Amino acid sequence: MPKMTRRGHFATIRIDIKAAILECVGTTFFLLFGLGGIQAATAGTLASSSESAPSQIEHVLYISTSMGLSLLVSAWLFFRITGGLFNPNVTLALMLVGVVPPVRFVLMCIAQLLGAIIASAILCGLTPGPLASNTFLQSDINAAQGVFIEMFATAALVTAVLMLAAEKHQATPFAPIGIGLTLFACHLFAVFYTGAAMNTARAFGPAVVTGFTYPHHWVYWLGPFLGSLLASGFYILLKYMHYQDLNP
Amino acid sequence: MPKMTRRGHFATIRIDIKAAILECVGTTFFLLFGLGGIQAATAGTLASSSESAPSQIEHVLYISTSMGLSLLVSAWLFFRITGGLFNPNVTLALMLVGVVPPVRFVLMCIAQLLGAIIASAILCGLTPGPLASNTFLQSDINAAQGVFIEMFATAALVTAVLMLAAEKHQATPFAPIGIGLTLFACHLFAVFYTGAAMNTARAFGPAVVTGFTYPHHWVYWLGPFLGSLLASGFYILLKYMHYQDLNP
Amino acid sequence: MPKMTRRGHFATIRIDIKAAILECVGTTFFLLFGLGGIQAATAGTLASSSESAPSQIEHVLYISTSMGLSLLVSAWLFFRITGGLFNPNVTLALMLVGVVPPVRFVLMCIAQLLGAIIASAILCGLTPGPLASNTFLQSDINAAQGVFIEMFATAALVTAVLMLAAEKHQATPFAPIGIGLTLFACHLFAVFYTGAAMNTARAFGPAVVTGFTYPHHWVYWLGPFLGSLLASGFYILLKYMHYQDLNP
Amino acid sequence: MPKMTRRGHFATIRIDIKAAILECVGTTFFLLFGLGGIQAATAGTLASSSESAPSQIEHVLYISTSMGLSLLVSAWLFFRITGGLFNPNVTLALMLVGVVPPVRFVLMCIAQLLGAIIASAILCGLTPGPLASNTFLQSDINAAQGVFIEMFATAALVTAVLMLAAEKHQATPFAPIGIGLTLFACHLFAVFYTGAAMNTARAFGPAVVTGFTYPHHWVYWLGPFLGSLLASGFYILLKYMHYQDLNP
Ligand SMILES: [Ca+2]
Ligand SMILES: [Ca+2]
Ligand SMILES: [Ca+2]
Ligand SMILES: [Ca+2]
Numbered sequence: 001m002p003k004m005t006r007r008g009h010f011a012t013i014r015i016d017i018k019a020a021i022l023e024c025v026g027t028t029f030f031l032l033f034g035l036g037g038i039q040a041a042t043a044g045t046l047a048s049s050s051e052s053a054p055s056q057i058e059h060v061l062y063i064s065t066s067m068g069l070s071l072l073v074s075a076w077l078f079f080r081i082t083g084g085l086f087n088p089n090v091t092l093a094l095m096l097v098g099v100v101p102p103v104r105f106v107l108m109c110i111a112q113l114l115g116a117i118i119a120s121a122i123l124c125g126l127t128p129g130p131l132a133s134n135t136f137l138q139s140d141i142n143a144a145q146g147v148f149i150e151m152f153a154t155a156a157l158v159t160a161v162l163m164l165a166a167e168k169h170q171a172t173p174f175a176p177i178g179i180g181l182t183l184f185a186c187h188l189f190a191v192f193y194t195g196a197a198m199n200t201a202r203a204f205g206p207a208v209v210t211g212f213t214y215p216h217h218w219v220y221w222l223g224p225f226l227g228s229l230l231a232s233g234f235y236i237l238l239k240y241m242h243y244q245d246l247n248p
Numbered sequence: 249m250p251k252m253t254r255r256g257h258f259a260t261i262r263i264d265i266k267a268a269i270l271e272c273v274g275t276t277f278f279l280l281f282g283l284g285g286i287q288a289a290t291a292g293t294l295a296s297s298s299e300s301a302p303s304q305i306e307h308v309l310y311i312s313t314s315m316g317l318s319l320l321v322s323a324w325l326f327f328r329i330t331g332g333l334f335n336p337n338v339t340l341a342l343m344l345v346g347v348v349p350p351v352r353f354v355l356m357c358i359a360q361l362l363g364a365i366i367a368s369a370i371l372c373g374l375t376p377g378p379l380a381s382n383t384f385l386q387s388d389i390n391a392a393q394g395v396f397i398e399m400f401a402t403a404a405l406v407t408a409v410l411m412l413a414a415e416k417h418q419a420t421p422f423a424p425i426g427i428g429l430t431l432f433a434c435h436l437f438a439v440f441y442t443g444a445a446m447n448t449a450r451a452f453g454p455a456v457v458t459g460f461t462y463p464h465h466w467v468y469w470l471g472p473f474l475g476s477l478l479a480s481g482f483y484i485l486l487k488y489m490h491y492q493d494l495n496p
Numbered sequence: 497m498p499k500m501t502r503r504g505h506f507a508t509i510r511i512d513i514k515a516a517i518l519e520c521v522g523t524t525f526f527l528l529f530g531l532g533g534i535q536a537a538t539a540g541t542l543a544s545s546s547e548s549a550p551s552q553i554e555h556v557l558y559i560s561t562s563m564g565l566s567l568l569v570s571a572w573l574f575f576r577i578t579g580g581l582f583n584p585n586v587t588l589a590l591m592l593v594g595v596v597p598p599v600r601f602v603l604m605c606i607a608q609l610l611g612a613i614i615a616s617a618i619l620c621g622l623t624p625g626p627l628a629s630n631t632f633l634q635s636d637i638n639a640a641q642g643v644f645i646e647m648f649a650t651a652a653l654v655t656a657v658l659m660l661a662a663e664k665h666q667a668t669p670f671a672p673i674g675i676g677l678t679l680f681a682c683h684l685f686a687v688f689y690t691g692a693a694m695n696t697a698r699a700f701g702p703a704v705v706t707g708f709t710y711p712h713h714w715v716y717w718l719g720p721f722l723g724s725l726l727a728s729g730f731y732i733l734l735k736y737m738h739y740q741d742l743n744p
Numbered sequence: 745m746p747k748m749t750r751r752g753h754f755a756t757i758r759i760d761i762k763a764a765i766l767e768c769v770g771t772t773f774f775l776l777f778g779l780g781g782i783q784a785a786t787a788g789t790l791a792s793s794s795e796s797a798p799s800q801i802e803h804v805l806y807i808s809t810s811m812g813l814s815l816l817v818s819a820w821l822f823f824r825i826t827g828g829l830f831n832p833n834v835t836l837a838l839m840l841v842g843v844v845p846p847v848r849f850v851l852m853c854i855a856q857l858l859g860a861i862i863a864s865a866i867l868c869g870l871t872p873g874p875l876a877s878n879t880f881l882q883s884d885i886n887a888a889q890g891v892f893i894e895m896f897a898t899a900a901l902v903t904a905v906l907m908l909a910a911e912k913h914q915a916t917p918f919a920p921i922g923i924g925l926t927l928f929a930c931h932l933f934a935v936f937y938t939g940a941a942m943n944t945a946r947a948f949g950p951a952v953v954t955g956f957t958y959p960h961h962w963v964y965w966l967g968p969f970l971g972s973l974l975a976s977g978f979y980i981l982l983k984y985m986h987y988q989d990l991n992p
Contacts, residue, residue, distance in 0.1 A: 019494040025482075029407075032400060036437030041305050054303035055548070055798035057785050057806050062305050062436070069433040073404075076419075076426045077411045081491045126397055127441065128388040140872040149870055152776060156817075159773075163821045170917040171820075173418040177425075177921075178820045185813040188806070189780030193871060234769075243825045246763040267742040273730075277655075280648060284685030289553050300799070302551035310553050310684070317681040321652075324667075324674045325659045329739045374645055375689065376636040421666040425673075515990040521978075525903075528896060532933030537801050550799035558801050558932070565929040569900075572915075572922045573907045577987045622893055623937060624884040669914040673921075 009103050019082045020107035027086040027115025028122070030074035031205060035133040036123055037066025042132035056192075064187035067196070072180020079176050085161070087199040088112050089228040093158045096232040099166055109201075116205025124209055133206045135195030136214035143216055146194045150223025151230060153186040154198045158231035166235075200224050257351050267330045268355035275334040275363025276370070278322035279453060283381040284371055285314025290380035304440075312435035315444070320428020327424050333409070335447040336360050337476040341406045344480040347414055357449075364453025372457055381454045383443030384462035391464055394442045398471025399478060401434040402446045406479035414483075448472050505599050515578045516603035523582040523611025524618070526570035527701060531629040532619055533562025538628035552688075560683035563692070568676020575672050581657070583695040584608050585724040589654045592728040595662055612701025620705055629702045631691030632710035639712055642690045646719025647726060649682040650694045654727035662731075696720050753847050763826045764851035771830040771859025772866070774818035775949060779877040780867055781810025786876035800936075808931035811940070816924020823920050829905070831943040832856050833968040837902045840976040843910055860949025868953055877950045879939030880958035887960055890938045894967025895974060897930040898942045902975035910979075944968050 041054075041062045054062075071086070078084035085091050088109040094100040100108070124131045137146045160182035164175035171178075183198065190196035197203035203220035207213075289302075289310045302310075319334070326332035333339050336357040342348040348356070372379045385394045408430040412423035419426075431446065438444035445451035451468035455461075537550075537558045550558075567582070574580035581587050584605040590596040596604065620627045633642045656678040660671035667674075679694065686692035693699035699716035703709075785798075785806045815830070822828035829835050832853040838844040844852070868875045881890045904926040908919035915922075927942065934940035941947035947964035951957075 015494055018489055022486075022489075022491070022494065029404060033404065033433050033437050037433075040308070040437055040440035051304045051307065052301040052551070053796040054305040055802060056795045057798040057802050058303060058305050058309070058554075059795065060784070061802070061806055061809070062309055065309070066433065066436040069429055069436070073408060073426060073430040073433050077407055077430075080411070080415070080417065081486065081494065083495050122400075126393050126400075145870050152866075152870075156773060156777065159821055160817060163824070167824070169824065174422070174918070178817060181813055182817040182821075185777050185781075185810065185817050188810040188813070189777050189784055192784035238766075238825065241762055241766075243766070246759055246766065246825065247827050263742055266737055270734075270737075270739070270742065277652060281652065281681050281685050285681075288556070288685055288688035299552045299555065300549040302553040303796070306551060306553050306557070306802075310557055313557070314681065314684040317677055317684070321656060321674060321678040321681050325655055325678075328659070328663070328665065329734065329742065331743050370648075374641050374648075422670070511990055514985055518982075518985075518987070518990065525900060529900065529929050529933050533929075536804070536933055536936035547800045547803065548797040550801040554799060554801050554805070558805055561805070562929065562932040565925055565932070569904060569922060569926040569929050573903055573926075576907070576911070576913065577982065577990065579991050618896075622889050622896075670918070 016104045016107050020111040023082040024111035024115040026078040027112045028119045030086045031119035034067040034070035038063050038133040043129035060191045068184025071183045076176035089224040090161050093228045093232045112201040116201040117208050120205040120209040131210050135197045135203045141193045146219045147223040149194050151226040153190045154224040154227025155231040156186050157198050162235045264352045264355050268359040271330040272359035272363040274326040275360045276367045278334045279367035282315040282318035286311050286381040291377035308439045316432025319431045324424035337472040338409050340476045341480045360449040364449040365456050368453040368457040379458050383445045383451045389441045394467045395471040397442050399475040401438045402472040402475025403479040404434050405446050410483045512600045512603050516607040519578040520607035520611040522574040523608045524615045526582045527615035530563040530566035534559050534629040539625035556687045564680025567679045572672035585720040586657050588724045589728045608697040612697040613704050616701040616705040627706050631693040631699045637689045642715045643719040645690050647723040649686045650720040650723025651727040653694050658731045760848045760851050764855040767826040768855035768859040770822040771856045772863045774830045775863035778811040778814035782807050782877040787873035804935045812928025815927045820920035833972040834905050836972045837976045856945040860945040861952050864949040864953040875954050879941045879947045885937045890963045891967040893938050895971040897934045898968040898971025899975040900930050901942050906979045
């Protein structure tokens with residue numbers, strides 16, 4: 001392949017911009033309903049009267065279902081439009097393995113961060129009470145534990161995208177189901193400890209709208225970034241090992 | 249295409265009537281079990297004795313599961329019969345994008361509203377206590393917020409129908425799964441605030457049977473109507489942009 | 497087709513007996529785990545100490561998930577063996593629409609009733625406390641309401657089997673998913689009122705093992721029987737109307 | 745087929761070792777998130793303050809969802825890499841029916857036991873409080889009941905792998921969904937009584953890291969082993985009976 005000229009990088013710029021605009025719409029969709037469920041379960045339950053207080057387990061199960069199903073359906077709806085990533089860390093991994101070119105990567109990341117801010121702002125306007133969807137570390141978790149939990153959970157999500165959607169096979173049209181359920185399963189572990197961002201845009205949107213009120217916001221940039229590198233490296237290793245020949 | 253004569257509009261009237269009758273049966277099916285779950289979780293729990301009071305979170309999770317799975321399965325069963333829409337706002341969008349002709353649209357809407365009334369009436373007869381499946385605005389939500397929440401949630405549902413069922417691709421036979429899960433995910437956000445109608449028939453049926461006891465019933469006509477327009481406009485834009493060429 | 501001789505009816509008797517034995521194993525599988533979840537959630541929770549009492553909503557959600565997923569997976573595993581019906585009312589419908597011949601119908605029903613008894617007996621031996629999986633009418637439900645709730649819920653389940661498994665189309669290999677989720681959705685409505693048998697064998701097994709301790713056991717024979725007739729009639733009507741031509 | 749020489753057994757040793765390393769990674773993935781959910785729901789809830797104590801039902805539902813979805817997604821991601829077994833009892837059954845050769849069986853078992861230990865160790869380091877994911881018998885269950893519950897639950901899981909993944913048909917690419925949901929359904933029964941290991945590696949990993957603090961650890965070796973034999977025997981019988989000819 002010849003060395004790419006500047007012309008080459010920007011040859012598809014019009015298509016890339018269109019895709020980025022639609023990815024922004026999709027990210028808004030995903031997080032409006034995903035974070036909306038968190039908002040409802042957290043701020044909305046203050047009004048309960050004849051009902052008992054929720055337990056932490058049912059609160060976290062609700063949040064996990066909300067985020068998991070919201071990604072499942074929004075990724076499915078946008079799967080044939082923009083791919084339905086809604087996540088800069090997933091987009092980074094796709095650039096590293098050669099599926100997404102650099103210019104599109106930059107535009108998609110901007111679109112995803114912007115979509116997360118828009119979703120948070122709409123949510124703030126539509127619902128009473130302050131925005132309740134920030135991610136933050138539980139008091140008994142230190143920053144290093146937070147980084148590693150985010151790293152492992154993001155690596156799982158990125159691996160799901162690489163093995164189910166980037167790899168082409170019979171179940172590829174159903175990849176959004178597997179990707180959404182991966183987010184669901186990882187939430188059931190990580191929400192208790194870090195809030196389970198697994199996606200820098202998802203952490204960034206509410207933080208911008210509420211003015212970065214929680215410490216350790218950097219954890220949600222470093223952890224998912226490392227997760228993206230870990231999963232990309234694992235995928236490159238799998239390809240190098242010709243993984244499809246290992247199973248008789 | 250030549251200008252349509254009155255004859256042309258009514259050429260398939262016998263088939264349209266048959267389809268409308270079956271759509272009425274399907275809507276009854278969907279709402280008998282969907283609203284039935286709400287009835288059970290709301291009126292049925294008054295009798296609890298040795299058990300604790302439910303929290304609002306588990307109440308809403310139950311309602312969302314009930315409505316989401318009920319649409320998933322009833323849409324799947326009726327998918328190859330009438331399409332399994334059960335929703336005038338979805339039907340409107342399918343008319344606007346040219347999939348459903350005008351005469352069938354009118355008949356289907358009548359069938360769906362009628363089916364919702366029948367389901368509510370059956371449910372009222374089968375269960376003790378008053379009907380508990382009306383949609384209404386929570387006290388801290390104003391009508392404008394209610395309209396927009398219903399608009400966004402309905403737009404998500406309509407987009408699911410357009411991208412998964414109206415568009416033809418490998419996963420189309422499984423569209424009812426994605427459509428039902430979209431209703432599920434949107435419920436997890438909207439039930440807390442508006443009751444998550446996302447479907448004028450679903451709000452209308454119980455309201456007719458109970459005599460329009462809640463204010464702001466118009467919210468469930470305006471909100472879903474705007475959602476239907478929003479999603480149809482987005483879909484027309486996607487087609488105009490040749491969305492299938494955006495993803496390399 | 498010529499009038500069938502007695503020879504004709506019994507021509508496949510060896511295959512029918514083998515299928516019935518395996519259907520008995522499958523029904524035991526389905527109900528061991530389905531009723532096992534009910535047993536755990538009902539009798540097992542007596543031992544809770546530092547935890548709060550469950551609410552009725554979470555009890556019913558647990559039961560519905562248990563029965564729904566158990567049917568989903570056991571029907572999927574036995575789908576290519578015996579069809580995975582595990583339900584005399586479903587088997588009756590398949591005989592009425594001509595899929596299952598009369599001799600096999602009789603053998604399958606015996607196998608299903610026997611499997612339900614075996615599952616209940618194993619469950620009784622494996623777990624402490626009395627068997628807690630009987631179906632019975634809630635105190636504020638009368639027998640007529642019970643019959644109709646069982647009729648509608650069974651009709652939904654039978655329609656799922658007819659439209660997803662008996663009809664052949666692209667999604668047919670995935671019919672067990674839709675059938676299991678139909679049982680799940682119907683449970684969310686009916687468990688509160690009748691226990692949601694939707695299957696005479698499922699009501700009969702625990703009743704035999706515990707000695708018919710609850711009144712109105714006949715409701716679980718009449719209701720599902722009527723549901724089977726209702727769904728079979730609807731399906732025959734659909735075929736007569738050439739339902740596949742109604743959707744343009 | 746000629747008698748296998750020692751050369752024959754080890755002919756694919758390089759591929760077998762690669763597969764075992766990746767199976768170890770996959771088992772770590774599965775159990776990090778599966779056991780992580782248990783850890784969060786058990787140790788993590790000690791910190792709840794304004795919220796009510798969870799009921800045992802919601803605790804068990806959370807654990808079942810966590811383990812079920814974690815297996816579903818990790819098996820899906822590794823399905824085309826190593827098969828995604830993560831379970832020595834499943835691997836044993838695949839050897840007994842002739843799918844996995846003996847050398848690979850030994851390497852896979854070591855990898856799976858090792859992966860379970862690694863997942864438990866990572867989890868212990870990432871989360872506060874002691875590891876809370878050991879399996880143990882409830883006080884009102886005796887060892888014989890524990891062995892039989894583990895045997896039946898494991899037999900169900902192994903049958904899922906044999907009928908959905910080992911048998912080749914149209915739904916085979918979706919086997920991980922059915923296998924994960926089988927684990928989910930069996931958990932809803934067995935968690936209450938034995939902790940639902942259904943997998944010796946899953947019981948062994950946390951036991952090693954915590955120093956075998958619970959009695960009856962042998963139950964989780966004998967029960968799943970018997971379940972593996974039971975399911976393999978049933979599958980061999982099915983093949984002998986030409987099960988695919990039983991359903992007309
Ligand atoms: Ca606000
Ligand atoms: Ca509770
Ligand atoms: Ca009534
Ligand atoms: Ca620790």
